[in-house]
Amino acid sequence: xxxxxxxxxxxxxxxxxxxxxxxxxxxxxxxxxxxxxxxxxxxxxxxxxxxxxxxxxxxxxxxxxxxxxxxxxxxxxxxxxxxxxxxxxxxxxxxxxxxxxxxxxxxxxxxxxxxxxxxxxxxxxxxxxxxxxxxxx
Amino acid sequence: xxxxxxxxxxxxxxxxxxxxxxxxxxxxxxxxxxxxxxxxxxxxxxxxxxxxxxxxxxxxxxxxxxxxxxxxxxxxxxxxxxxxxxxxxxxxxxxxxxxxxxxxxxxxxxxxxxxxxxxxxxxxxxxxxxxxxxxxx
DNA sequence: GATACTATATGTCTATTACATATATAAGAC
DNA sequence: GTCTTATATATGTAATAGACATATAGTATC
Numbered sequence: 001x002x003x004x005x006x007x008x009x010x011x012x013x014x015x016x017x018x019x020x021x022x023x024x025x026x027x028x029x030x031x032x033x034x035x036x037x038x039x040x041x042x043x044x045x046x047x048x049x050x051x052x053x054x055x056x057x058x059x060x061x062x063x064x065x066x067x068x069x070x071x072x073x074x075x076x077x078x079x080x081x082x083x084x085x086x087x088x089x090x091x092x093x094x095x096x097x098x099x100x101x102x103x104x105x106x107x108x109x110x111x112x113x114x115x116x117x118x119x120x121x122x123x124x125x126x127x128x129x130x131x132x133x134x135x136x137x
Numbered sequence: 138x139x140x141x142x143x144x145x146x147x148x149x150x151x152x153x154x155x156x157x158x159x160x161x162x163x164x165x166x167x168x169x170x171x172x173x174x175x176x177x178x179x180x181x182x183x184x185x186x187x188x189x190x191x192x193x194x195x196x197x198x199x200x201x202x203x204x205x206x207x208x209x210x211x212x213x214x215x216x217x218x219x220x221x222x223x224x225x226x227x228x229x230x231x232x233x234x235x236x237x238x239x240x241x242x243x244x245x246x247x248x249x250x251x252x253x254x255x256x257x258x259x260x261x262x263x264x265x266x267x268x269x270x271x272x273x274x
Numbered sequence: 275g276a277t278a279c280t281a282t283a284t285g286t287c288t289a290t291t292a293c294a295t296a297t298a299t300a301a302g303a304c
Numbered sequence: 305g306t307c308t309t310a311t312a313t314a315t316g317t318a319a320t321a322g323a324c325a326t327a328t329a330g331t332a333t334c
Contacts, residue, residue, distance in 0.1 A: 002216040002230055023162040023249045024290050024321070026256070033260055043312050054251040062291060064313055079139040087299040087312045093139055105159075106260055109253055112160045114191040116250045119163070123170055123243055161290075161321050180281050199322055201282055224281045224330040277334085284327075289320100296315075303308080 027058060028066060029105040032098055035076060041089035042067055067092055075101050164195060165203060166242040169235055172213060178226035179204055204229055212238050 027049075034045055042064050049058050067090075070076040075098035082088045094102075164186075171182055179201050186195050204227075207213040212235035219225045231239075 002214040002228075023160055023246065025160040025162075026249075026252060027290080030256060033256065033263070037259075037263055041312075046312095052252065052255055054248045054255065059292060060312085061293080061295095061314075061316090065315085066290090068314090077139040084311095085300060086310080087297095089312065091139075102260075103264075106257070108159045109256060111191050112163070113250070113253045113257070115163060115189065116246055116253070118189060118191065119167060119170065119246060120243070120250070122174075123239075126170070126174055127240075164321080178281080183281095196323060197282080198284075198324080198326095202284085203321090205283090221280095222331060223279080226281065275334105278332085280329100280331075282328085285325085286323100287325105288323080291321100292317100292319080294316085294318105297313080299311075301308100301310080304306090 026109070027062065028070075029102060029109060030055075031063070031066060031070070032075065032094060032102040032105065035092055035094040036099060036102055039091050039093040041081065041091045043089065045092075070098065074098075163246070164199065165207075166239065166246060167192075168200070168203060168207070169212065169231060169239040169242065172229055172231040173236060173239055176228050176230040178218065178228045180226065182229075207235065211235075 030049060031045060034040065034048055040048070042060070045067075046058055046060060046063055049055055067076065067078075071078055071092070074095060076092045076094050078090045078092045080088050081091045167186060168182060171177065171185055177185070179197070182204075183195055183197060183200055186192055186200075204213065204215075208215055208229070211232060213229045213231050215227045215229045217225050218228045
């Protein structure tokens with residue numbers, strides 16, 4: 001065995017608690033999915049993403065940078081829209097390549113989902129034994 | 138509208154296809170879960186993780202570094218085991234703080250699962266309409 | 275002694291994300 | 305007029321996860 005090393009994680013220097021890093025990499029497929037539904041500008045995408053209760057607000061910096069990267073990679077294309085009142089908006093439209101990319105991503109995400117399912121099955125099996133059923137939500 | 142920008146992503150410089158980055162951040166909770174089941178050394182954890190068909194092989198570098206970080210943060214503690222034939226193994230054991238952390242992570246992962254569920258519901262609604270049901274696996 | 279398996283570890287690079295901050299337009303309040 | 309607020313896009317910086325390469329060393333087998 002070994003001696004437990006008691007460090008305060010909630011304090012200044014250690015690992016933050018609860019886990020903040022967590023899962024990464026779903027912002028991109030989500031943006032492509034929203035754009036596959038209809039063309040939109042960044043601010044609108046931000047609001048549409050924010051509507052899902054389980055999705056934390058997307059950082060605007062990340063969102064706009066991601067869209068620009070998408071455009072550089074040919075997954076989306078953009079044009080300015082000055083018709084509405086307010087600042088000009090850059091409206092993004094998904095390309096065929098973007099759709100392909102989204103589909104490829106869906107396959108990947110489905111696998112991740114299975115891993116998470118498996119995680120919860122083992123997690124609950126260990127900590128809740130037979131008492132509690134696997135809760136789907 | 139806008140002009141589609143055809144770039145070859147499969148070639149040298151663009152975004153790789155299919156998406157490689159994908160979702161990140163489940164290695165850590167998985168390791169803690171495995172260690173909550175029983176103490177183990179790195180190599181064994183690597184093999185146990187590799188048994189899941191949906192989980193790609195974990196990079197040893199990442200695994201060992203993660204374990205050491207865990208120990209620094211007090212989530213696990215370790216001791217050398219020289220009993221078996223072969224090189225000495227560093228056996229890790231989860232601490233109470235590690236268990237707490239795992240529970241906090243489970244909450245977080247459950248939310249992620251909901252986001253992925255929602256993603257697939259919208260994805261399938263858009264690309265497969267009513268033809269196909271939401272396939273759970 | 276050469277090879278293979280076990281086992282741990284570091285170096286480096288990229289991608290994703292968080293957080294802070296800067297900029298500008300337009301609408302409404304006062 | 306100017307102050308505030310909402311809309312809209314953008315950059316700078318830092319932390320972290322992960323991929324990939326590589327190093328090191330003990331043990332076993334041929």
